[in-house]
Amino acid sequence: MALTKGLFVTFEGGEGAGKSTQMHLLADSLRARGYDVLTTREPGGSVGAEAVRHVLLSGAAESFGIRMEAILFAAARSDHVEEVIRPALQKGTIVLCDRFMDSARVYQGITGNLEPAFVETLERVAVNGVIPDRTIIFDLPATVGLERARRRAASNSPDRFEKEQLETHEKRREAFLDIAEADPRRCRVVDAAQPPDVIAAEVREIMESLLSEGDEPRSSNAEAAS
Ligand SMILES: Nc1ncnc2c1ncn2[C@@H]1O[C@H](COP(=O)(O)OP(=O)(O)O)[C@@H](O)[C@H]1O
Ligand SMILES: [Mg+2]
Numbered sequence: 001m002a003l004t005k006g007l008f009v010t011f012e013g014g015e016g017a018g019k020s021t022q023m024h025l026l027a028d029s030l031r032a033r034g035y036d037v038l039t040t041r042e043p044g045g046s047v048g049a050e051a052v053r054h055v056l057l058s059g060a061a062e063s064f065g066i067r068m069e070a071i072l073f074a075a076a077r078s079d080h081v082e083e084v085i086r087p088a089l090q091k092g093t094i095v096l097c098d099r100f101m102d103s104a105r106v107y108q109g110i111t112g113n114l115e116p117a118f119v120e121t122l123e124r125v126a127v128n129g130v131i132p133d134r135t136i137i138f139d140l141p142a143t144v145g146l147e148r149a150r151r152r153a154a155s156n157s158p159d160r161f162e163k164e165q166l167e168t169h170e171k172r173r174e175a176f177l178d179i180a181e182a183d184p185r186r187c188r189v190v191d192a193a194q195p196p197d198v199i200a201a202e203v204r205e206i207m208e209s210l211l212s213e214g215d216e217p218r219s220s221n222a223e224a225a226s
Contacts, residue, residue: 002092
C-alpha cells in the first residue's frame, strides 16, 4: 500500500540507544499492515554514500580535519537524498532512516565545534528540502549506550566515533535533547532505557499519529530541487 505522498521518519540518538533495533521493529509492523517501507541508514544508504561511509567510519578522513570531514558527510547525505530518499518519497513509500541531519548537527556541529553557519549551510545543501516529517530521538545515559554498543561489537574494534570520551557522548545526549526542544513539531523523545517492547509500542504510537496527520500540511518537500 503506497501513500499519496511518502513519509520520512528519522531515528536519532547516541551509540547503542536502540535506533537500529527500533527502526527494524517499526518497519516489520508497518509492512505487516501492508505499507510500502524502505529502511536505510547514514552515513551511507546509497551506492555513492556507502563508499564514503567506509572512509568516514574508518577514520581515514580524520586527517583532513573536521571541516572537510563534515563536507564528506554532506556529500554522502546529498547522494543518499537524491538517489534513494526523495525518489522513494515521491513513490509514496514510508522511509525510515537510521541517523540523518540531526546526527550531523550534533557530531560535527556540537562536539566537532564547527561554526553553526557552516553546519547549517552544509545541511541545507545536502538535505535540499527533504526534511523528516518525524524524528524520534532515543534518549539514554551515555554510559548505558556505550556499554550496549560495546557488547554488540565485542568482536569488532570500536569505530572512529565510539572511541571518544564519555564526556563527549553526554554532550551529544544534551545536544539531541536541545534539538527536540527547539523543534517540537518534528521531534519526539523516547526514554531508550526501557525494555525494547515498551519502546516499540511508543514508536508505533508516534508513527500512528503521523499517519493520521495525513491531510495536514507537510514540512517535508519531496518536490524541492536545487
Ligand atoms: N531497549 C533496549 N534495552 C536493552 N538492550 C537494548 C535495547 N535496545 C537495543 N538493545 C541492544 O543494545 C545494542 C545496541 O542496539 P542498536 O539498536 O544497535 O543501537 P543503535 O543502532 O542506536 O546503536 C544491541 O545489542 C541491542 O540488542
Ligand atoms: Mg545502529
